[in-house]
Amino acid sequence: MIKVLIVEDSAVIRMLLTAIIGKEKDLQIIGEAKNGHEAIAMAEALKPDLITMDIRMPVMDGISTIKHIMSHQPIPIIVISSNVNDELQISFNAIDEGALAVLEKPCAMTASNFDAMRQELLGTIRAMAEVKLIKRRIVIPTITPVILETTPASEDNNYKLVVIGSSTGGPQALKSMLSSLPGNFSLPIVITQHISIGFVEGLVAWLNNVSALQIKIAEQDELLQAGYVYFAPDSMQCEVAKKGSHFYINLADDEASNGFMPSVSRLFYSAAQQCEQQAIAIMLSGMGADGADGMLAMHQKNCRTIAQDEQSCIVYGMPKSAIDLNAVDVILPIDEMSQYLVNHQHRLN
Numbered sequence: 001m002i003k004v005l006i007v008e009d010s011a012v013i014r015m016l017l018t019a020i021i022g023k024e025k026d027l028q029i030i031g032e033a034k035n036g037h038e039a040i041a042m043a044e045a046l047k048p049d050l051i052t053m054d055i056r057m058p059v060m061d062g063i064s065t066i067k068h069i070m071s072h073q074p075i076p077i078i079v080i081s082s083n084v085n086d087e088l089q090i091s092f093n094a095i096d097e098g099a100l101a102v103l104e105k106p107c108a109m110t111a112s113n114f115d116a117m118r119q120e121l122l123g124t125i126r127a128m129a130e131v132k133l134i135k136r137r138i139v140i141p142t143i144t145p146v147i148l149e150t151t152p153a154s155e156d157n158n159y160k161l162v163v164i165g166s167s168t169g170g171p172q173a174l175k176s177m178l179s180s181l182p183g184n185f186s187l188p189i190v191i192t193q194h195i196s197i198g199f200v201e202g203l204v205a206w207l208n209n210v211s212a213l214q215i216k217i218a219e220q221d222e223l224l225q226a227g228y229v230y231f232a233p234d235s236m237q238c239e240v241a242k243k244g245s246h247f248y249i250n251l252a253d254d255e256a257s258n259g260f261m262p263s264v265s266r267l268f269y270s271a272a273q274q275c276e277q278q279a280i281a282i283m284l285s286g287m288g289a290d291g292a293d294g295m296l297a298m299h300q301k302n303c304r305t306i307a308q309d310e311q312s313c314i315v316y317g318m319p320k321s322a323i324d325l326n327a328v329d330v331i332l333p334i335d336e337m338s339q340y341l342v343n344h345q346h347r348l349n
Helices: 011-021 036-046 062-072 085-096 114-128 170-178 200-208 264-274 292-300 317-324 334-348
Strands: 002-007 027-033 050-053 077-081 101-104 161-166 189-193 214-217 228-231 237-243 246-252 279-283 304-308 330-332
Touching: 002 011, 002 036, 002 114, 011 027, 011 114, 027 036, 027 114, 036 050, 036 062, 050 062, 050 114, 062 077, 062 085, 077 085, 077 114, 085 101, 085 170, 085 200, 101 114, 161 170, 161 264, 161 292, 170 189, 170 200, 170 334, 189 237, 189 264, 200 214, 200 228, 237 264, 246 264, 264 279, 264 292, 279 292, 279 317, 279 334, 292 304, 292 317, 304 317, 304 334, 330 334
Parallel strands: 002 027, 002 050, 050 077, 077 101, 161 189, 161 279, 189 228, 214 228, 279 304, 304 330
Antiparallel strands: 237 246
């Protein structure tokens, strides 16, 4: 049984969260706090397995509450946030204080996307409750990278592009990786990150604060350039297109793939088709298996394929799925990912 503490000042949102979580046989709501002071007291007394945390609250806000909890008695925390502009940046700052994920506040039960939102919340609660924490940070040990080399990519490849897929735990991994890459990194980077609708803008702004690269939301027919990182926009499939010797962004709103829009697999399949032998694919932390089949397609096209290792993943599902398909050349801890890319751009370009 997973014991959940709800921290939320809105009675309506508390009611919705209670309706969603309380119906699950493996989840138990052990308390409801209306502000940060109540949350700290209840966390100490009730010892929950996981906390859902509001950001804007009276008396003591969510950021201060997360900072206190993670400094004294670390507990997995999911931020439940509004996607309004002024709250997005604050919500991602919560990750810096130790929160594991940021999700959208639930909508009315009659809304068309309520069931999808409910499933995302429940899946994230179950996954995050298992994460082991220490004070103020996730445990990410440094280990020696594993080189699988099942069907090694040619060392003579002239790489032109990096494509990345991530989901739950992805923002933390992306921050670690992108903040360590130099501004003169020679390959454009295209990323599909599973995230609640309306939150990609906040993620981009948050990452721009720590990266020497230019990070933006991808636009149709945009030329891919070195020094730039392009994120798939909401509710669009983001693909790589080629015109002559140049690579561009192609956006499509045709259909979901593996249940996702955007989908990591759609990005990876397009790179396999358009960038044979010329792309590096990276699979970061995330739930599920989206992207595994696309990474296999890239692997079969002699692209370099890399997966984040289990020890540094918040959720190992997506990297493990790719590894299980024998689609991965190299397994790396997140803190060695950027150096690997820098080394290979100079050796292979």
